[in-house]
Amino acid sequence: MAAIPTASTGDIAFLLIIFFMSTTKFDVKEGIKLVLPQAAEVESGKTQTLTLTEKEMTRIQILPDGQIALNREAPRYIESSELDVIIQQKVQINPDMIFKVITDRETKYSEMIRVVDRLKAAKIEKISLSTS
Amino acid sequence: MAKFSTKKRRDVAIPQASTSDIAFLLLLFFMVTTVFVQEKKFWVERDRWPHAESIERIPRNHTSTIYVMRDETILLDDIPTRIESSEDVFISQTLIRKKAEDPELIVCFRTDRDTKYGVMSDIMRQLQDANTLVVAFETQPLLK
Numbered sequence: 001m002a003a004i005p006t007a008s009t010g011d012i013a014f015l016l017i018i019f020f021m022s023t024t025k026f027d028v029k030e031g032i033k034l035v036l037p038q039a040a041e042v043e044s045g046k047t048q049t050l051t052l053t054e055k056e057m058t059r060i061q062i063l064p065d066g067q068i069a070l071n072r073e074a075p076r077y078i079e080s081s082e083l084d085v086i087i088q089q090k091v092q093i094n095p096d097m098i099f100k101v102i103t104d105r106e107t108k109y110s111e112m113i114r115v116v117d118r119l120k121a122a123k124i125e126k127i128s129l130s131t132s
Numbered sequence: 133m134a135k136f137s138t139k140k141r142r143d144v145a146i147p148q149a150s151t152s153d154i155a156f157l158l159l160l161f162f163m164v165t166t167v168f169v170q171e172k173k174f175w176v177e178r179d180r181w182p183h184a185e186s187i188e189r190i191p192r193n194h195t196s197t198i199y200v201m202r203d204e205t206i207l208l209d210d211i212p213t214r215i216e217s218s219e220d221v222f223i224s225q226t227l228i229r230k231k232a233e234d235p236e237l238i239v240c241f242r243t244d245r246d247t248k249y250g251v252m253s254d255i256m257r258q259l260q261d262a263n264t265l266v267v268a269f270e271t272q273p274l275l276k
Contacts, residue, residue: 010148013155020162029190029240031270039260062249105250109200109243110182112252113269117184131253 032113032120034127057098058090060115061132064106068115080118087122098126105131176201182245184271194236195268198223200243204251215254223255227262238266 054071061069069075070086078086090097099119103112112129119127176199199207206213206223213222231237239259243252259267 006152010152010155013152013159017155017159017162020159020166024162024166029192029195029268029270030187030273031190031240031268032184032186033188033190033238033266033268036256036260036265036267038263038265039257103249103253105248105253107249108245109247109249109252110245112249113182113184113245113271116269117186117271120184120186129253129256131249 032116034116034129037128052098055094056096057100059100059102061102062104062107062111062115064104066108066111080114083115083118084122087118087124091122091124096126097124098128099124100128100130102130102132175199176242176244178272180244180246181242181270181272183274184269185274187271187273190238190240190268190270194234195238195240196227196230197240197242197270198255200241200247200251200255202244202246204247206251206255215251215258221258221261224258224262227259227264231262231264236266237264238268239264240268240270242270 059069059071061075063069063075066077067075068078068083070078087099090099101112101115101119116127116129196208201207204214206215208223208226211222211226214220215223227237227239241252241255256267259265
């Protein structure tokens with residue numbers, strides 16, 4: 001009686017498994033998570049104007065060429081390691097310090113991410129994003 | 133001369149009859165779970181994302197991805213769009229609908245690292261209008 005040889009089915013199946021295991025790519029999403037503030041309702045009068053001093057808020061302005069101006073200081077290139085030190089100093093002054101990241105419309109996105117990444121690395125929760 | 137009785141060795145064999153069944157089950161699992169990433173016309177490759185160190189995992193099931201190309205073309209739900217004036221509200225309208233379907237919606241940005249920040253700012257304003265406030269900037273690990 002003619003019969004199809006089935007001895008190698010297991011081998012074939014394992015070969016196919018190896019193919020699928022090596023080609024499968026799990027698309028994991030990783031990144032920096034932020035929660036945006038609610039849209040300001042100007043007409044309803046619900047918005048409040050607060051005046052914050054340098055002790056309460058640090059302005060980090062990123063210029064189009066990547067230079068960073070802290071508060072009222074002159075803009076300059078700041079390395080990530082130096083940025084870490086500056087953030088630590090600010091947090092020591094006030095643990096509830098708000099960091100306002102002001103990015104110019106012409107600035108590269110990666111520059112903004114670099115600053116926000118350093119803030120996140122320092123476990124800063126109060127980050128404000130705005131544009132100039 | 134004394135005779136030692138030798139014990140008969142038992143035949144120990146692992147049953148192999150079901151190997152192919154197990155293999156096919158595994159095969160089916162991988163075939164079902166494999167998602168082939170489709171090449172889109174507009175696409176921001178992973179190596180174009182910015183680098184960051186403090187990255188966290190984002191649950192996939194509540195996410196919606198916005199691609200932002202270097203030329204400021206935005207891709208949401210496979211539909212390319214641009215924000216050139218305040219009347220271009222495609223993003224906020226799409227996200228209002230998505231937010232109604234999934235209140236825990238997280239918007240993920242896959243943005244080219246050389247994109248100018250202005251377009252990101254415009255998109256985030258539309259996200260605020262749509263009340264989708266949780267955002268994630270997708271990044272790749274920092275090169276050591």
